[in-house]
Amino acid sequence: MRNRFPATQKVTIADVAARAGVSKGTVSKVLGGGEYYVADETRERISAAVAELDFRPNAIARGLKRRRSQTIGVIVASIANPLYAELISGVEEALAGSEYTLIFGSSEGSAQKEMAVVRSMQQRQVDGIVMASVTLDDGEVEKQIEAGLNVVLASRNLARVVADAVVSDNHAGATAAVEHLAEHGHKRIGHISGPQDVVPFAQRRAAYDETLSRLSLETSDELCVIATATSLEAGADAAIRLLDSHNPPTAVFVGSDGLALGVLDACAKSGVRVPEDLAIVGFDNIWVGRMPGIGLSTVETDARRIGRRAAERLIERIDETFREGAWLHEPEVEVLPATLVARRTCGCPGD
């Protein structure tokens, strides 16, 4: 047992200065990474003192003065969702070479919680935020950006372009998925989508509608069901609704792999054979889908790459912000390709 009520920091820049026989200011000049004239001999004395005392500059104090915390926040709906885990992993990749630290928050699908996370991050003076969460409405996001918050949207589009964003080509991907099912000879192709306020789901659904009519395939309200969430369970529920309709489809394009796994689950439980009775194509290509025994056909979106690019763009933007006299660029949307990955569940031979 030891008493450790937090006293003052063990070793500060003042200690280093004393030990090296210089002033705090000079120490700061060599440690701060700026371009200052300091004699080589002094530099060395300071480095030696730093090493001997095992001095670690207090990033909090530095941040207060520099008005830049060297941290960035990332907000996702749920980290337990492998798609977001991949995305965060990409953000980390981008940050690895830099001096940034990652602060993490999840919205759990609640706009209120998300707003609270944003506020908390702002109080922590994050230099910017990668938002992969989708619950906050456009107006609120825009307001924060207007107020000077650096934001890059990841895998989430706004109706209007008010922020930098990195997204995948939902339209092309969904089109490819539906066309592929049609090539397998399917005439009645259903669709299971997620909540329509989530723009990617709406986009994928629009592409589905468009492709059906372009190919002159049957359309009907019963063919398209909207899941109430993005969970496995929601996918299973939607599948049951679809299969219970009076004339169920022979193939279904599902708006996300999470939902598609639920569909697979429901099929297994109700004896529907995949792909014989129902062919399935998902979206996102989460790694689970490639397991033998699953073999989920899907559309690859590369969440890791989206995360990496979003973080890279955010850092550029932050650098712009801090470059004196610089002007911020206009918001841009970067669209990453989405390509079909045919496996077992669409009727292809599999890997």
Place this chain on the structure above:
Amino acid sequence: MRNRFPATQKVTIADVAARAGVSKGTVSKVLGGGEYYVADETRERISAAVAELDFRPNAIARGLKRRRSQTIGVIVASIANPLYAELISGVEEALAGSEYTLIFGSSEGSAQKEMAVVRSMQQRQVDGIVMASVTLDDGEVEKQIEAGLNVVLASRNLARVVADAVVSDNHAGATAAVEHLAEHGHKRIGHISGPQDVVPFAQRRAAYDETLSRLSLETSDELCVIATATSLEAGADAAIRLLDSHNPPTAVFVGSDGLALGVLDACAKSGVRVPEDLAIVGFDNIWVGRMPGIGLSTVETDARRIGRRAAERLIERIDETFREGAWLHEPEVEVLPATLVARRTCGCPGD
């Protein structure tokens, strides 16, 4: 385009004080959450000013003064591993009700990277760290703790108890797994383990050895193979080595579900039927295993709960640290139960 070179913070406590017609100190008293006598009328004027100005206290400045950042760090090997994603999710759960923010870092299995993450977190003045990573050697961890770092180990044991830890009952879980395979009638039961410097793997393996001899089952060096990593690929490699031996086992207990999925993969590719030719029990119960088409029998460890408990313990410990005149408790290890989940791959009927 707007020029936004960061000037001084828009609204500070001084602005609020001016607006409410009081001093900064009084504002701080009502906002800081401490127990101070402030007239109700004054309180209200201050709250009003805060609302009107949309004031958000600068957590960096507060942290500098209070010498407590209200952030905790969590370090895992890789966030792409669903086991760690669950664990982090548990940490988040525990933090949700509190005033803490989560800083995240991953070690990518490198002790050097992990040490760098720890240092970076310390410079950011984290109040404590949940370490679910396993690469750093005991001595190093111990040194940091001696130096006053608050640490709780999650799902990671040290050889000696030098830190608080939350782990699962690896011994009981592994024993149950092997016994269950024996009950299915298997006489030659193999084992695939992960890197032996990872204590949980070593513990599970020890329980395997013990149980085999207690049940008087055949043991041999060929029956136990050590994978070089914890990835799917490493699991597949290990499985191939095991199956290529001159007298392969009819059942295998695999040290983690990640490895077990690789084993499943290898079996599918080489035409080995599961469970007929090879029965499999994994460890961890990651959610993928319960998918139809996988049905991985395993041992439930509840990573989310481990994460939650670890974070709760860390917060308790931090509170102790900051309670004036308090003494830190001796390190304790909390062992959570690990129970068998029988599904398809061991030969049970499945869900």
Place this chain on the structure above:
DNA sequence: ATGAAAGCGCTAACAC
């Protein structure tokens, strides 16, 4: 090339 000094935004004694 280096030092002195002011201050980032906040909190916590200590006055009154």
Place this chain on the structure above:
DNA sequence: GTGTTAGCGCTTTCAT
């Protein structure tokens, strides 16, 4: 009850 003051540890002009 409330104001005043002195910093937390660092950076950054401005002198010298």
